[in-house]
Structure formats: structure tokens, C-alpha cells
Amino acid sequence: MEDLFVSYELALQLKTKGFNEDCFTLFDEQGLLDNYWDLDNEEFIYNQSIKDLHLPKRNSETKNVTAPLYDQVIEWLRDVHNIHVHPNFYMNRFSNLMDYEYQVHYRVDNKWQCMKITAEDSRSNAIYQALKLF
Numbered sequence: 001m002e003d004l005f006v007s008y009e010l011a012l013q014l015k016t017k018g019f020n021e022d023c024f025t026l027f028d029e030q031g032l033l034d035n036y037w038d039l040d041n042e043e044f045i046y047n048q049s050i051k052d053l054h055l056p057k058r059n060s061e062t063k064n065v066t067a068p069l070y071d072q073v074i075e076w077l078r079d080v081h082n083i084h085v086h087p088n089f090y091m092n093r094f095s096n097l098m099d100y101e102y103q104v105h106y107r108v109d110n111k112w113q114c115m116k117i118t119a120e121d122s123r124s125n126a127i128y129q130a131l132k133l134f
Contacts, residue, residue, distance in 0.1 A: 002033060005067045010124060015065055017131050019076055023066035033067055073127055082107060083130045087123075088116075102126035106133050 006014070008031030028034040068076075077083040084105040092099040102122040104115040117126040 004069050004071075005033065006070055006073060006127070007124065008032075008065070008067075010073075010127060011065045011067055013128070013131055014068065014073060017134065018080075019066075019068065019073065021066070021068060021072060021076060023068045023072065025067045026064045027067050028064055034064065070123055070127070077127070077130050081130075081134055083133055085123075085126045085130055104130045104133075106130070 005025065008027045011027055026034045074085045077085055084103075086103060086105075087100050088103045089098055089100045091097075100122075101116050101118040102125070104117065104126050106113055106115075115126075115129055117129060119125050
């Protein structure tokens with residue numbers, strides 16, 4: 001399930017770009033996921049180290065950082081910054097197998113631009129590239 005959350009490094013960069021949405025969990029000061037969402041009881045379960053943190057949003061007085069889901073970040077980029085990040089599936093002409101890349105669509109001078117990200121872990125790379133746009 002941890003692969004649903006962005007990395008600690010990406011969460012820190014999102015914080016500098018103004019991401020401050022409610023999240024299911026936090027990273028502690030060492031970059032480890034520090035709590036989880038109890039699906040049965042629909043409540044946050046905190047480890048002792050951040051028990052006194054009552055807000056799921058980032059707390060500027062601590063070094064804990066919210067750990068958003070990739071989907072949350074992609075939605076935030078779309079809704080707040082009009083940057084669209086999505087996978088694009090295509091037939092690889094060399095291997096004749098389905099392959100994918102992530103595309104980042106954004107506007108410059110009222111015209112849509114597209115960046116294609118094909119590197120490994122392309123979802124993270126696409127978000128990193130999108131954050132450079134603002």
C-alpha cells in the first residue's frame with residue numbers, strides 16, 4: 001500500500017509549492033510513514049511519536065510532512081494549477097508490446113503544451129516535471 005503514496009522527497013517539494021491538503025498519513029522526521037487510516041473505524045491511527053498532532057494537514061511547527069496519494073497530487077495539479085498529468089498507453093513498435101508513458105499537459109501563452117515522461121517511475125518523474133512549471 002505504501003506505493004500509493006508519493007515519496008518523502010516529493011512530499012517535501014510539494015510542501016514548498018503550496019500543497020496543503022488533508023491526507024491519510026504523514027511522514028515523520030526520518031521520512032517514514034508514521035500513521036495509517038483505519039478503514040473499519042474511519043479514523044486516523046497515530047503512532048506515539050506524533051500522537052499530539054491532531055490535524056491531518058501539514059503542521060509548520062513540526063518537521064512532519066503529509067504523505068499524499070499520487071491521485072491527490074494529480075488532482076491538485078489539475079484543479080489548482082491547470083496542469084494535467086496522466087498515463088498514455090501505446091504499442092511499442094520495437095517489442096510489439098503495450099507500453100506507457102506519462103504525459104504532462106499545460107498551457108503557455110494560451111496554447112497547450114505536452115511533455116512526455118518515459119523514464120522508470122514515470123508517474124513520480126511526471127509530477128516532478130509538473131512542479132517545475134510554477
